[in-house]
Amino acid sequence: MFKLSDKILLLCVGEAGDTVQFAEYIQKNIQLYKMRNGYELSPKAAANFTRKNLADYLRSRTPYHVNLLLAGFDETDGPGLYYMDHLSALAKAPFAAHGYGAYLTLSILDRYYRPDLTRDEAVDLLKKCIEELNKRFILNLPSFSVRLIDKEGIHDLEKLMPVGAK
Amino acid sequence: GDHCVGIRGTDIVVLGVEKKSVAKLQEERTVRKICALDDHVCMAFAGLTADARIVINRARVECQSHRLTVEDPVTVEYITRHIATLKQRYTQSNGRRPFGISALIVGFDYDGTPRLYQTDPSGTYHAWKANAIGRSAKTVREFLEKNYTDEAIATDNEAIKLAIKALLEVVQSGGKNIDLAVIRRNQPLKVTSPKSLVV
Numbered sequence: 001m002f003k004l005s006d007k008i009l010l011l012c013v014g015e016a017g018d019t020v021q022f023a024e025y026i027q028k029n030i031q032l033y034k035m036r037n038g039y040e041l042s043p044k045a046a047a048n049f050t051r052k053n054l055a056d057y058l059r060s061r062t063p064y065h066v067n068l069l070l071a072g073f074d075e076t077d078g079p080g081l082y083y084m085d086h087l088s089a090l091a092k093a094p095f096a097a098h099g100y101g102a103y104l105t106l107s108i109l110d111r112y113y114r115p116d117l118t119r120d121e122a123v124d125l126l127k128k129c130i131e132e133l134n135k136r137f138i139l140n141l142p143s144f145s146v147r148l149i150d151k152e153g154i155h156d157l158e159k160l161m162p163v164g165a166k
Numbered sequence: 167g168d169h170c171v172g173i174r175g176t177d178i179v180v181l182g183v184e185k186k187s188v189a190k191l192q193e194e195r196t197v198r199k200i201c202a203l204d205d206h207v208c209m210a211f212a213g214l215t216a217d218a219r220i221v222i223n224r225a226r227v228e229c230q231s232h233r234l235t236v237e238d239p240v241t242v243e244y245i246t247r248h249i250a251t252l253k254q255r256y257t258q259s260n261g262r263r264p265f266g267i268s269a270l271i272v273g274f275d276y277d278g279t280p281r282l283y284q285t286d287p288s289g290t291y292h293a294w295k296a297n298a299i300g301r302s303a304k305t306v307r308e309f310l311e312k313n314y315t316d317e318a319i320a321t322d323n324e325a326i327k328l329a330i331k332a333l334l335e336v337v338q339s340g341g342k343n344i345d346l347a348v349i350r351r352n353q354p355l356k357v358t359s360p361k362s363l364v365v
Contacts, residue, residue, distance in 0.1 A: 024234055028231070028233055028234045032227060035202060035203065035226045035230070
């Protein structure tokens with residue numbers, strides 16, 4: 001997870017090396033925008049900037065094979081989540097997931113997500129997803145780090161470590 | 167006016183510039199002479215504003231580029247050297263003219279040391295405890311030479327007062343036309359007018 005600005009986080013998964021290289025490049029460019037213009041890019045603008053970069057590299061000799069989730073809080077638009085895959089498709093979504101775990105978690109999210117979730121309900125929904133993975137996913141994933149973004153900024157929540165299923 | 171003063175305190179660095187008085191129909195805030203290069207470094211300049219924009223942009227890009235490759239923020243000396251090297255290249259290249267600005271670059275290195283550097287169009291740079299650039303730089307520097315003592319910069323407020331007093335030597339219209347920029351250790355740049363800072 002990379003902190004692009006005070007209120008934007010970028011989660012970057014995929015090819016080893018590509019993830020860090022691409023994410024840090026985007027991170028520094030977002031900071032450069034802040035220095036040049038005196039204010040930070042909005043989450044929507046940052047997402048589109050990232051998409052453009054990923055798309056440009058896609059048809060070069062050096063494409064980045066990464067899947068991204070960009071989360072941010074905008075003063076006017078409120079919280080926003082953006083899903084981006086390695087082919088540079090961008091979609092604003094109420095919930096999203098990448099990887100094999102997505103096959104399991106997306107159905108949980110589909111069933112239990114409501115647009116008016118409170119902060120605690122949202123964290124509980126995340127826990128539900130992880131419990132489902134713990135139960136049904138072939139790989140053992142012992143520990144998840146969780147971050148939350150609100151109008152105050154980015155907050156680190158407690159690590160989620162599901163106990164072994166019976 | 168084109169006056170600019172920089173003071174290196176013990177826990178604070180101060181930049182003061184004279185704000186050009188605007189014409190009646192002109193909007194005020196379109197000309198900023200103090201610019202942040204990064205969260206911990208800023209610079210003020212005297213000379214051709216248009217040239218300054220180019221130099222500042224290159225410095226800003228270099229600050230981020232340095233963070234990307236080296237995973238550390240620039241030291242004030244590094245970015246000053248980068249700007250100075252850029253300026254020097256333009257004194258020795260085909261078909262180009264030198265950048266018409268002198269710059270005062272202030273900030274804190276990541277070990278906490280405050281720094282103040284000055285560059286000029288030739289591409290030389292030097293470190294200073296306090297300095298002035300611009301039209302009547304000599305007058306201001308003489309004032310600073312007389313008044314820069316360890317007591318004068320003992321506290322943050324004293325350092326700010328010294329910067330304001332130095333500028334008032336040459337600024338005609340008094341306090342209204344002075345812009346101040348202050349960086350305290352581990353804190354971001356603050357650009358304000360003198361009233362709100364000094365107790």
